Amino acid sequence: MDGYGDIISFLFWLILLYLIIHPQLQYKSLQSARLKIIRGMEKKYGWRIITMIHRQERIGFLGIPMYRFIDIEDSEAVLRAIRNTPENQPIALILHTPGGLVLAASQIAMALKRHKGKKIVIVPHYAMSGGTLIALAADEIIMDPDAVLGPLDPQLQTPKGTFPAPSLIKIAKMKGDKASDDTLIYGDIAEKALREIQEFIVQLLKDKMPEEKASEVAKKLTEGYYTHDYPITVEHAKELGLPVKTDVPPEVYLLMNLYPQAIQQRPGVEYIPRPHVPYYHGKHEK
Numbered sequence: 001m002d003g004y005g006d007i008i009s010f011l012f013w014l015i016l017l018y019l020i021i022h023p024q025l026q027y028k029s030l031q032s033a034r035l036k037i038i039r040g041m042e043k044k045y046g047w048r049i050i051t052m053i054h055r056q057e058r059i060g061f062l063g064i065p066m067y068r069f070i071d072i073e074d075s076e077a078v079l080r081a082i083r084n085t086p087e088n089q090p091i092a093l094i095l096h097t098p099g100g101l102v103l104a105a106s107q108i109a110m111a112l113k114r115h116k117g118k119k120i121v122i123v124p125h126y127a128m129s130g131g132t133l134i135a136l137a138a139d140e141i142i143m144d145p146d147a148v149l150g151p152l153d154p155q156l157q158t159p160k161g162t163f164p165a166p167s168l169i170k171i172a173k174m175k176g177d178k179a180s181d182d183t184l185i186y187g188d189i190a191e192k193a194l195r196e197i198q199e200f201i202v203q204l205l206k207d208k209m210p211e212e213k214a215s216e217v218a219k220k221l222t223e224g225y226y227t228h229d230y231p232i233t234v235e236h237a238k239e240l241g242l243p244v245k246t247d248v249p250p251e252v253y254l255l256m257n258l259y260p261q262a263i264q265q266r267p268g269v270e271y272i273p274r275p276h277v278p279y280y281h282g283k284h285e286k
Contacts, residue, residue: 030258037255038272045249047092047120048085050078050271053259054097070100070130075107077269082111090118094252099129102154109137109204123147124252136204141244148231152201152221154193155228158186165190166224198222209241217241
């Protein structure tokens, strides 16, 4: 019986070790396959490829679902990637996200905007809310014909839930003197948030269109004309005057196929680390 018990104990620990190590090996394999595609795209197109892909993923062998959104860690990673890119080299940011923190998205948008080389944002499926804000910083937005962007109306947290800023402003004005102090405070904060995001959008767009047009677009995207999850299609984005194209590189779809089944936690932002070297006319200085 002791020998039988030893075998059972050995098998138990062997299976436990497999369950712990296997997700790690699977993750490394996926990461290697993704980086291989990224290297191929950089060589083929001459771009610096950065990905920010947020999907629901499962953590470890327990299969606990986790959702990813744009956060400060993402902004730090993207800022490092942009900073380490030669100033005249084009950057292509592959973006797939439901949105996230305005602060983080704004940091990424500003860093992308300041880059001297061409800025391209590629949206294979969707880039909502904060993702759309980042896309507005690009010189060119390449979307799948069925991909969508989203409105940028600020969402404010209250004890009763999260509400769009335009709705809080509207209710404060409707109630007027009868409004509670809390309603008036939230209305005031909402007005400030709305003004701030509109000014930021204009800064991102005014080199691509007249400032008056940029202001119109900012108002359309933020003042509650749409619900927050309204899908802005390619056709709609073009009507707004955004620099949209639909020739998504085929490698992007191959890359996206390597994300859905990942079962180990991975970073939302990936790029190939490299030293900062001068870059001239598509070639590195030797």
